Structures are given as C-alpha cells and as structure tokens.
C-alpha cells in the first residue's frame with residue numbers, strides 16, 4: 001500500500017523534494033504540497049483504492065504524511 | 081451590568097456599547113473627511129485605544145475584556161455602519177491579535193507581548209500580500225534569513241499594508257528559510273523599532289480610502305523567539321481565515337446597514353410628504369430589507385459556528401482544518417462581499433439623485449465605493465477557484 005501511495009504522491013503532490021527521500025512520517029505540506037495539490041492526491045487515492053474519503057476525513061492532518069494516508073486508507077478498507 | 085476598566089467619562093454597560101458610541105459620536109462625524117482626504121481615521125482609532133478596545137480579545141486576567149468573536153464582530157458592524165475605513169482597521173488589527181492569542185501564548189516572547197499590547201494599546205498591521213504572489217496567503221517568496229546572536233532578518237515586498245505608517249507592529253508570513261518551498265511558511269511579528277517601511281506607491285483608491293494601504297518594502301529584524309512555533313498553515317486555517325472572513329463580513333454588513341438606513345429615511349420622508357399613498361420606492365425598500373436580512377443571517381450564523389468551534393480544543397480544532405469548514409468560510413466571504421455591493425446599489429436606486437449627491441443627507445456614494453472593495457479583498461475568483469477544487473472531493477455526507 002505504501003508504494004502505491006508514494007507513486008501517487010510522486011505524480012500528484014508536486015513536492016519540492018523526491019518523495020522517496022521523505023520518511024513515512026515526513027511532513028508533505030512542509031515538503032511543498034499545496035492545498036490544491038492535496039485535492040489531486042485525494043482524487044487519485046480514491047480512484048486507485050476504490051474508496052471515498054468521508055468529509056470528516058477531508059482535513060489537513062489526514063493527508064500530512066505517507067503514514068497518515070496509510071492509516072486513513074486502512075480505516076476505510078478494513079471491512080473488505 | 082458588566083464591570084470593565086473603561087475610561088470614558090460616562091458609564092456604558094458593555095464594551096460593545098462603548099464601541100457603538102464611538103461609532104456614532106466619533107467615527108461617523110469624521111467619515112466624510114477621512115474618505116475625502118484619504119486619511120487615517122485617527123480620531124476613531126484614538127477613541128478606541130482610550131476605551132482600551134485594542135485588547136478587547138485579550139483575556140480578562142491579562143487585562144483585556146475577554147471578548148469572543150461574536151462580540152467583536154458586532155463591534156465591527158457598529159463601526160462599519162458609520163465609517164467603513166475605521167471599521168476595517170479595527171477588524172484587521174483584531175485578526176492579528178486573535179492569531180497571537182490562539183497560537184503563540186505558549187511562547188515567552190508573546191506572553192510579554194500581549195501584556196505590552198494591552199498596556200500600550202498597540203496597533204498591529206498585516207503584511208500578508210506579496211508582490212508576485214497577489215492574494216494567495218498560502219505561498220510566499222520572502223524567506224527568513226538567520227543572523228547572529230539568535231536573531232533573523234526578513235524583508236518582504238508588500239503590495240498593500242493597511243495603516244502601515246500608523247502601525248506599531250506588523251504580523252506576516254514568510255518561507256521558513258531560503259530553501260523552503262513557497263507554502264512552508266512561518267508567521268512572525270516584527271516591532272516598530274526593528275523594521276523600516278519604504279513606501280513604494282500611493283493609496284488613492286475608489287473606496288476604503290482611510291485604511292491608508294499603499295505598497296511598502298518591509299525590512300525587518302527580530303529575535304528567533306518572535307517566530308511562531310505553530311506553522312502558518314495552522315494559523316491560517318484555524319484563525320486568519322475564519323477571523324478575516326467573519327470580521328470583514330461584519331464590516332460589510334455595517335456598510336449595508338448604513339446605506340439601507342439612509343434609504344429608509346428617504347422613503348419615510350417621501351411617505352410623510354403624502355400620507356395615504358405608499359411611495360413607489362417603498363417596494364424597493366421592502367426588497368432590500370429582505371436582502372439585508374439574508375446577509376445578516378448568513379454572517380451571524382457562520383460567526384456563531386466559528387465561535388463554537390474555536391472554544392472546543394480537540395474536535396473544534398479538527399473541524400477548523402477541514403475542507404468543509406474552509407468551503408463554508410469562503411462561501412461567507414464571496415456571498416457577503418457580493419451582497420454588500422448589491423444592497424448598497426439598491427439603496428442608491430431608492431434614494432435616487434439624493435443618494436447620488438455627495439452633499440445630501442441621503443448620500444450613499446461613499447458606501448458604494450467602500451462596498452466595491454469587498455470582492456477584491458482577496459479576489460472572489462481566486463476564492464471560487466479554491467472552492468471549485470475542494471468540491472471535487474467533498475461529498476456533503
């Protein structure tokens with residue numbers, strides 16, 4: 001799952017650094033992800049993992065790192 | 081009756097009432113001169129300082145009035161009815177104070193600063209907009225440069241600093257350091273003794289002329305302890321955006337109320353001239369009264385939701401950083417900025433030539449010119465573009 005998240009970030013997060021240089025808990029916003037880019041990341045994640053983030057999950061903290069995104073996806077897919 | 085350290089001659093029962101009196105007795109009478117001469121509303125701001133209103137949000141135990149957002153919003157509306165420039169200065173100052181109070185009180189520098197601000201009734205300006213960036217607050221070009229002895233230097237080329245020349249201190253965002261991407265921003269207050277402002281143009285505008293907001297080159301230094309430990313991203317979503325949009329909207333609501341008041345007086349005068357017939361303008365007045373009610377309801381509703389969320393440290397803070405909340409705040413800004421212009425325009429239609437004449441008691445020209453700034457103060461299309469993007473993921477579930 002983490003590799004897939006990283007691939008999506010590489011394509012859509014428009015980071016100022018290489019996403020592979022970032023630790024799992026590295027701050028994506030500090031690495032240059034704008035709010036606009038984060039929306040594209042959310043859309044790509046919803047498409048790739050066939051999930052829909054409910055509105056309560058649509059906030060900065062949930063998408064701030066690879067680990068945080070993984071936790072959110074795990075929560076959404078745990079009943080499958 | 082609420083006790084408070086007001087220093088006015090006569091007693092008033094609340095800070096809000098004190099501001100209402102300043103609005104009608106001091107800001108209002110000076111408003112036309114402030115507008116005509118594009119000068120700072122010095123008498124209103126001095127009176128607000130004398131009444132200790134620059135620290136209205138500061139908790140009582142630190143010497144302030146401990147007002148919340150709703151009370152402050154009502155103050156902005158009261159001032160806005162009589163002098164939009166004075167109201168906007170007051171609003172912008174408090175957006176800055178709110179940010180310090182919510183995000184920086186864990187830092188020794190700011191605990192002392194708030195005491196100093198309260199004692200000296202300091203006026204704080206905002207240098208958010210940057211040349212080459214425009215109204216996008218979440219991107220910066222300028223960056224903090226570390227210096228010797230725990231100090232930094234920081235220069236910003238600013239498109240607009242309202243009351244920059246009159247301010248004691250300036251609060252603004254910058255990139256964390258020279259290597260940071262544009263959105264990795266810190267927030268910092270710089271002090272009058274540590275900055276120079278070089279004015280780079282004039283402020284000769286259609287409206288909001290008394291805000292005195294020309295472009296400036298800001299060159300500053302400060303102690304590292306002046307840099308907020310909280311990243312600007314959090315300050316922006318939890319405080320700067322909600323406070324700005326709520327307080328600005330209340331200033332605009334005040335402008336609308338002020339213009340409609342003149343329209344009502346005009347229609348009453350017509351009615352009195354011919355008792356027994358309803359003047360045709362009364363129909364338009366009925367329409368604008370309904371528009372004003374919608375605007376007021378929207379502004380008050382969002383303010384009360386904000387105040388509730390801001391009081392809840394855990395769930396509230398989460399909600400403040402959500403896309404759903406950001407959308408709601410942005411909707412408030414675009415709708416109230418459009419409503420104020422429509423309402424004032426309608427008031428002009430009602431008053432006719434008597435509203436168009438600057439020397440008439442029904443004049444609404446100043447209101448209209450002031451109202452037209454609302455849609456530009458962070459361009460509405462910029463905000464719509466952000467909302468359009470957020471709506472791609474929001475489900476309204």
Ligand SMILES: Cc1cc2nc3c(=O)[nH]c(=O)nc-3n(C[C@H](O)[C@H](O)[C@H](O)COP(=O)(O)OP(=O)(O)OC[C@H]3O[C@@H](n4cnc5c(N)ncnc54)[C@H](O)[C@@H]3O)c2cc1C
Nearest residue numbers: 206207208209214215240241242288456458459461462465
């Ligand atoms: C009375 C007043 C007082 C002010 N005081 C201050 C102050 O004290 N401190 C401060 O920092 N700022 C202040 N400002 C705000 C500052 O002037 C803003 O930066 C400015 O209003 C926006 O600048 P701009 O019009 O060049 O807009 P830009 O943001 O550069 O936008 C230009 C135009 O492009 C549109 N646009 C931009 N992005 C997009 C997009 N993505 N999609 C579609 N359209 C877009 C905008 O809507 C606008 O029409 C003040 C403004 C006013 C009116």
